[in-house]
Amino acid sequence: MAARVVIRIQAEAFNVAKETEALSSPHDDLGAVATFIGYCRSEGGRLAALELEHYPGMADEEIKRVVDQALQRWPLSAVSVIHRYGVMKPGDGIVFVGTASSHRAEAFAACEFLMDYLKTQAPFWKKEHRADGTIGDWVEAKADDDVAAARWKIGS
């Protein structure tokens, strides 16, 4: 059975209940749905917002390549990746990743793999807007993110 794949790059907020529901469309062998939501945070009140820039032509293609790798690796009945761009306030959801499979191990693993790879491969960049109203720095990539992606042992 072909997996149901949803990839969206959008400015608008996503509805977690609706997206989770879509992943859970019933079929006889659905056993597990795992979801991850990444939120904008204030870093202890320091930030008023995060502004996400993306490479429009590449972002969806790159996410599709990462999703294809997940589909080759785990038996998934559905995958959703929704990534937002624009200005996010603390508490706003930035990214939604969901996976559906017959068993929890595959759903969890694929969900984590997708997030680790999106962090290092999907062309998005975050810029800080400080609480004092000034524009801050671009967020620097973390070495930990590369380590997290590398442990899946798939080409860079």
Next chain:
Amino acid sequence: MIIFVPAFAMWLKRMTEIKIAYFAWVRERVGVADELVTIPSSVVTIEDLARWLSARDEGYASAFENPKLVRAAIDRVHAKPHDMIGNAREIAFFPPMTGG
């Protein structure tokens, strides 16, 4: 033979004119989001292109001052410094990604 020369010259020009896009702080330092550039035939790899661009002015020089911090894509696929530009139509330069 002479009559083929202009057509050949146009073909050559088309082959070497390339769109370059910049993102995040690379874009800010360079000063434009994208541009059409005619690159010389001596520029073969991504690394060559970054070096050639840095010689243009201070903004470019500052964007590419630490080559390890600048990633690239060829026709919207991640590329390495030694990858050949070939007949690519679009090259992008950007910092390590921080999405998710």
